Amino acid sequence: MKSFKIIAVLACLIFIAACARKPKTVLLSDTAVLHENENQLTQVIIYDMFTPPVASRIYTYTSLASYEAMRYADPKYNSLITQLKGFATPPEPQKGKNYNYALAATKAFFTVAHKVTFSIDTLKKYENKVYAMYKDNLDDSTYARSVDFGEQIGNLILKRANVDNYLQTRAKPKYLGEETPAKWRPTPPDYLDGIEFCWGTMKQFAG
Incomplete structure (x- = not known):
């Protein structure tokens, strides 16, 4: 009878410990994470009211960063930035080390x-x-290594973004058009000034 009580007490303690243990967070699929990253960025782009050309720049650099980290999950995918103008050689994962490339892609994306x-x-x-x-x-170690790798890629992408002439275009005066026939000018009902009229001065990725 005494041994039965001991067993019962131990069983109760094990049950209580199991209930008290915090369950692991469910790990979402790589696809779900990457899609939600883009969705969160889209909401910010809308909130910050970026113009379509500027939004395209934001999507381009963030998506390149995400891809360059994620591509190592499948060896058949090649680097994109090595085929574009102005990017440095991307870093590579350490051989024989474990990485979570979706985490690395997320870190690169948000960097x-x-x-x-x-x-x-x-x-x-x-x-x-x-x-x-x-x-x-x-x-x-896998977590820290993946985050560090993603940050390296993000910073590499930013080096190119910092010299694409975007900041210089922010200092340009507004383009209000001309009254000359066949020339652009603001129209009703809003009479807005021209959007990104000097976008053509940005450094191109190819060509």
Whole structure:
């Protein structure tokens, strides 16, 4: 009878410990994470009211960063930035080391996004949840290695973004058009000034 009580107490303790243990966060698929990253960025682009040309620049640099990290998950995918103008040689993962490339892609994506958008705090709230999910499911070394790799790629992409002449175009005066026939001019009902009229001065990726 005494041994039965001991077994019962131990069983109760094990049950309580199991209930108290925090369950792991469900690890979302790579596709789900990457799609939601883009969705979160889109919401910020809308909120910050970027013009379509500027939005295209934001999408281009962030997506390139994400791709350059994620492509290592499948050896059949080649680098894109090595085929474009003005980018340095991308870093490579350490051989024989484990990485989570979706995490690396997320870090690369938002490393760039922080520098090309305004509402960074909104992005960080989402990011922290994603990083917590990975931290809960990966060993510490894989997590840290993946984040570091993604940050390296993000910073490489930003080096190209910083010299594409975008900042110089921000200092241009507004284009209000001309009254000359066949020339552009503001029209009703809004009479808005020309959008990104000097976009053609931006450094191209190819050609």
